[in-house]
Structures are given as structure tokens and as C-alpha cells.
Amino acid sequence: MIALTQKPEWTIPGPSTLPLIGRSLNVIRFGKDCIGLSNELFNTYGKVVSLAASGGTNLYSADNNCPGTILAYGPEIVRQVTTQHNIYHKRPLSGTLYRHKDDSPRTEPLKNYGVGLFGVNGEEHLQQRKLMMPAFHKTQVESYRDEMVAMTQLEIDQLAINQPCEISQLMQRLTLRIATKTLFGEDINSVDSTAGELLQQVLNCQRSSSIMLFPFDIPGLIFHRYLNLLAQYEAKIKKIIDDKRAKGANDNDVLSMLIQAREEESGHPLSEAELIAHTGVIFLAGHETTANALTWTMFLLSQHPQILGDLVNELESVLQGEPPTLEQLPQLPLLDRVIKESMRILTSVPWNGRVTSETTELDGYVLPKGTEVLVSIYHTHHMSEIYPDPEAFKPERWETITPSIYEYNPFSAGPRLCIGATFAMMELKIVLGMLLQRFRWQYIGGQQIDRAGVISLKPKYGLSMRVCPQDHEFNQGVGEVQGNIRETVKLS
Numbered sequence: 001m002i003a004l005t006q007k008p009e010w011t012i013p014g015p016s017t018l019p020l021i022g023r024s025l026n027v028i029r030f031g032k033d034c035i036g037l038s039n040e041l042f043n044t045y046g047k048v049v050s051l052a053a054s055g056g057t058n059l060y061s062a063d064n065n066c067p068g069t070i071l072a073y074g075p076e077i078v079r080q081v082t083t084q085h086n087i088y089h090k091r092p093l094s095g096t097l098y099r100h101k102d103d104s105p106r107t108e109p110l111k112n113y114g115v116g117l118f119g120v121n122g123e124e125h126l127q128q129r130k131l132m133m134p135a136f137h138k139t140q141v142e143s144y145r146d147e148m149v150a151m152t153q154l155e156i157d158q159l160a161i162n163q164p165c166e167i168s169q170l171m172q173r174l175t176l177r178i179a180t181k182t183l184f185g186e187d188i189n190s191v192d193s194t195a196g197e198l199l200q201q202v203l204n205c206q207r208s209s210s211i212m213l214f215p216f217d218i219p220g221l222i223f224h225r226y227l228n229l230l231a232q233y234e235a236k237i238k239k240i241i242d243d244k245r246a247k248g249a250n251d252n253d254v255l256s257m258l259i260q261a262r263e264e265e266s267g268h269p270l271s272e273a274e275l276i277a278h279t280g281v282i283f284l285a286g287h288e289t290t291a292n293a294l295t296w297t298m299f300l301l302s303q304h305p306q307i308l309g310d311l312v313n314e315l316e317s318v319l320q321g322e323p324p325t326l327e328q329l330p331q332l333p334l335l336d337r338v339i340k341e342s343m344r345i346l347t348s349v350p351w352n353g354r355v356t357s358e359t360t361e362l363d364g365y366v367l368p369k370g371t372e373v374l375v376s377i378y379h380t381h382h383m384s385e386i387y388p389d390p391e392a393f394k395p396e397r398w399e400t401i402t403p404s405i406y407e408y409n410p411f412s413a414g415p416r417l418c419i420g421a422t423f424a425m426m427e428l429k430i431v432l433g434m435l436l437q438r439f440r441w442q443y444i445g446g447q448q449i450d451r452a453g454v455i456s457l458k459p460k461y462g463l464s465m466r467v468c469p470q471d472h473e474f475n476q477g478v479g480e481v482q483g484n485i486r487e488t489v490k491l492s
């Protein structure tokens, strides 16, 4: 047993920092291709590695004195980190931007945005989550089925036959539309800028690296625009909340459910600031992740014509060209296995981020208080001990395997298991069921498909497919895939 009383030394193995450049190079490389760099690090140093030996990386946490960032994987690590809720804390999605916070009223919206469930820990997290659960119960989620179908149909109707379609953008637009409708009760085609669109613009700003480099509220800089958008978003949400309260908040959207929620003992509702924070996080956590899972599934199917053919047969024989009903969803076992395998091999959320709230021990290493811990769901899903031939896309493996939640966890595990998992699975099945029956989606050869993204994994340069009539010619478009995706998935 290691004594945890003195200030612990950083003993986790990992690459050293370069003179002058320091830890920045490792952090930049991680941002560019987190999977590629972590493959190298895990192969060299083992299942627990330090991103930069001298620490101080501040990749995820805004805390001062961050001693360093570790990357780790494997079921036992997943178990320890996800279940020790009081030791491994989460941080708000606005992340390291907090480091630059000032106290001016302009930065006030930053304190709410991105906080929600990600910004609370311990008992407070459990209480807030309990309050939110009714909006995500199976029966409530099922009531969003018609809206999911309607939004998907609207997007399908706009597609031009025999034309190329950028799949990442299509899926982003579609999941944005579904999220906006089910969360706020709005359609993004309404005259005003919707809350969903504003949030999307906030997210676009946040992705820009210059926001981190120049976090100054000066006109012309992206941080200034970011604060403007956040203020507009906050004003918009306040208005929606007021309108909903005025008419009794009995709509069937998530925000109305949250307005109605009451603490069991005190009977207190969520405050306005909490409502703003929760809706922002639900929106952000739910829409890009689902869009990327859809995009990767379309890509994998396009390169596995036999599986795609079997899947389209299953869909056509059960659904007869119609969108799936709730009763039909369980009658589509291949669709379920395809989605499971797609989220295993190209896991939409590759990392689970945490910060240690006290000095602790993981896999024999001492982690000082404040250590950033990034647990790789991706690498756990690629362990050959659990998934033989891990880089092969084999939906049929799910006929015989039943991995534990710590071995297969695209939605994480423990008290922070994705609250929207049921919502996401239903959305994935409805959207795929409709798109795959209606058209044959043909991969356009010669594209560079590279991995990108740390919070959610996506194709760096997008993914283009031709929208063809459903003629069952599934072999068309197979092959000619370039890029580092070939390290992640076996392709012909």
C-alpha cells in the first residue's frame, strides 16, 4: 500500500517534454489525432500513461495546479473510475475556458453554460440527476418517436437523387432538428433564430483553437463573438421558460418536463440558472454524439455490402417501407447488432474525462489530487482479449458475446451512465431504418477518411455519399478508402 499522506511524486510513465516547447507538443498532437497518439503511448508504456511527463497539461480541467493528464484503458480501470463517484469528478463542458474567466457581467452566461450534470459532483450530482430522470424514462422517450420520424422525413424530402450528399452535415442537421424539437418544442425552420441554432453556433465557436489562444473580450476576436452568442442563447432560453411557465408548462418536451420537476423532500423546482445549464448540456451531449454515431454507421455499412444487404432485407421485410413503430423496433435484431458493433469499433465518445478530487491510486500508480484522468472507451473496445479480431466490423459477434458494462461502454457506466442512452438508441434506429430503406447510399471513392475529435470522434474531412435509388446494388462504392481510418477498421 502506498502512503498517501505526503505530496506524491508523479511516477506515471510517458513521453518527456521537449526543451522550450514543453508539454504543448504532446497536447497539440493529442488534439490532432488522440487515437493515433494514444495507440503509440499505450504500445510503448502500457495501459496507464502520462500525456506529458512533467504534467501541468490542463487539457480538461480549469483548476490551477493541475499536476498532469493520464490516459488509461481496460475494464478494471473503467470500473474503478466510473464507480468511484466521489473520487473521480467531472468538469463543465466549457472546460478550460473557465481558467480565463473574469467577473464582468459579460462572462456571466459562461458560468451557466455547459455546467448542468457535467458541472456537479457527489451528492449534488445524484440529486440533480434524480430530478431529471422523468424526462428520460423509457415511456417519456417513446413519446418522442413521432417527432423523430417527422424530422427525419423532412430531411429525406430535401435530398436530391443521384447527387452527392455530405453525410456528417446531413446527420448534424438532422440530429440538431430532432434535439431542438424534443428539447425545446421548436422546429429549426421557425422565423426566429432558435435556441438550437444558437447553441450550434456557440459550439462552432468553441471548437476554434483561437478561442483558447486569445480568450479576450475584444470586438473582432472569436471569444467576443462567443460571449455575444451565449448571451443571446441565455436570453432565448429565459424567454422560452417564461412562455412555457405562462401557459402551464404542460408541453411534451424535455424543457417542460424539467420546469415541472420538483425535489422529492423540499418540493423545490430547478432554478432558472439550473434549467439553462441542464438544457445546454443535454443538447450538447446529445446531438453531436448521435450525429457521429450515425455517420460512422453509414460509412461502415457502405464498405460491408453483405451486411448492408442483410440489414436492408430485414428492414424491408419488417417495416415494408414505412418508418419503424415502437412495437417494431425490437423486431430488428440485425439493426441492433449493427449499431452495437459500430459504436464498439468507432466509438462516438472515445474518452471519459474525470479529475481526481483527492490523492488516490489507480493500477498501482499514485494520482495526485487534481490529476486529469482520460479513460479510453475506444481502446477498451479494441482489446483482442474481449473482442477477437477487434478491427473487423462483425455485427454477428453480438450473437454470442455478452460483455460486461466495463468491457462495452459507449454510453459509459456507473452513476454517470449517459442519461440519454435510450433516447439515442431509439433515434439511431429510427433514422437508419428510414434512410436505408428509402435510398442506397453509395460511398464516393478516393476520399481521405481520417479520425478527428477528442470529445466526439468524427471523420476529419467529412464523408460524401451519393444518394441513389434503392436498387439493392450494394457492391457499388466499396473500396478506395484512404486515411488513418484503416488503422481502426479492417477494410477491403
Ligand code: HEM
Binding pocket: 082, 090, 117, 118, 129, 281, 282, 283, 285, 286, 287, 289, 290, 293, 348, 349, 352, 353, 410, 411, 412, 413, 415, 416, 417, 418, 419, 420, 421, 423, 424
Ligand atoms: C450515440 C449517442 C450518445 C453517446 C455515444 C453518448 C455517450 C455519453 C457518454 C460516454 C457520457 C459520459 C458519461 C461519463 O462521464 O461517465 C454521456 C453523458 C451524458 N449524456 Fe450521452 N451519449 C449519447 C447521446 C445522448 C443523448 C441523445 C442525450 C440527451 C438527450 C445525452 C445526454 C447526456 C447527459 C446529460 C450526460 C451526462 C450524464 C451525467 O453526468 O450524469 N446523451 N453520454
